[in-house]
Amino acid sequence: MTDLPTRRIPGCPFDPPAGLADRPAVGRHVFPDGHEGWLVTAYEPARQVLADPRFSVRAELRHSALPRPNVRPSGAGGTAAPGWFGGMDPPAHSRYRRLLAGRFTVQRMRRLEPRIAEITADCLDAMAEAGPPADLVQAYALPVPSLVICELLGVPYDEHAFFQERTSVALDLAASEAQATTAVGELAGYLGDLVRRHRARPGDDLLGGLVTGSDLTDEELTNIALTLLVAGHETTANMLALGAFALLRHPDRLDDFRRDPSLTETAVEELLRYLSILHLGAPSRAALEDVEVGGELVRAGETVVLALPVVNRDPGRFPDPGALRLDRAEARQHLAFGHGVHQCLGQQLARIEMRIGFRALFGRFPGLRLAVPPEEVPLRESALVYGVWRLPVTW
Ligand code: HEM
Incomplete structure (x- = not known):
């Protein structure tokens, strides 16, 4: 029973955080506030928890597995604010x-394919024109999903620096709770304004x-936009x-x-499984009543x-789970997008962005390679969404 480990085994940037793999399938876990809850590391019990309505997603009932609570817009008694649906039960x-x-x-997401292909091509053109080396995060991985979610939502992309910076602070555990609260407040203020602009001219x-x-009220629309903007670009950016x-x-x-375009779909699923970028403290649920999970009795009120990363x-x-096998038939069963009623709303969009995104990148730059030794690539150890802070590449 220890804190959730956040450090990786040195030299294995793609493996789960050190210390997680040898935990029991369903084992006791002490949360940072001292709560004695549970940590699930096996596939079947994880799926069961996500599918069972006796487990609640409401943040006011859960103990945070993170060193500081994940900041969110909340109403009375810490309940989810109107529109912040990811924190609500049915x-x-x-x-x-x-x-x-x-x-x-x-079908709706498929219709976006030509536009997503255009966006990726534009970013790659700009990268080629600027010449090597480039930081793939700033030149490609971040702008592609940011541009896509902006267009989809109706957020002007020329304001991207504002929301990218604040999202990054909100999702970085190295930022204090006060800094994260300010960042979320500023984002909500910005989106509230945008909702009012849409009311005037939809x-x-x-x-x-x-x-x-x-x-929907302005407050609901603001918090829906906040959910989609925050969930919709950092995740895909880090996967890319x-x-x-x-x-x-x-x-x-x-x-x-x-060589083989037919690998695209399973390769994306396998990367989602193998990398499982939600490393720290999510998803989590609070038991509303006593429930047996994987032979253990989780008591009402426990988180x-x-x-x-270990479940997947x-x-x-997943036989030979530590191997990256791009043709893995069972890869699609991963839980990287969650499962049950809260299963990722944006998963089809994320899939399309990654399928087009990886194809376009490696097609355009056949000689793409790292511009620094791999151990010098800075890893997002403190961020809620794991990945790399920068990826220096050349071609
Ligand atoms: C590779 C990229 C992504 C990953 C790995 C990912 C992962 C997840 C996971 C694991 C959940 C479930 C959380 C839980 O059960 O507590 C979730 C929910 C959600 N995701 Fe994603 N996501 C990605 C991309 C996106 C995108 C592009 C969007 C928006 C366009 C999005 C919007 C959402 C929303 C709105 C929810 C909450 C759904 C609900 O509560 O009903 N995600 N995501």
């Missing part, structure tokens, strides 16, 4: 999810559609950068990927945190 959650699900379907985008096509790093460190696998390397589900 039926409150279902109302928002129903409103949004239709806007994130596979755009042809998601926010514009919600302003005209629903009875860390995924590129992983492929560059596995040259034979990268050769296979380049369960899932160690997704459960040898019972």
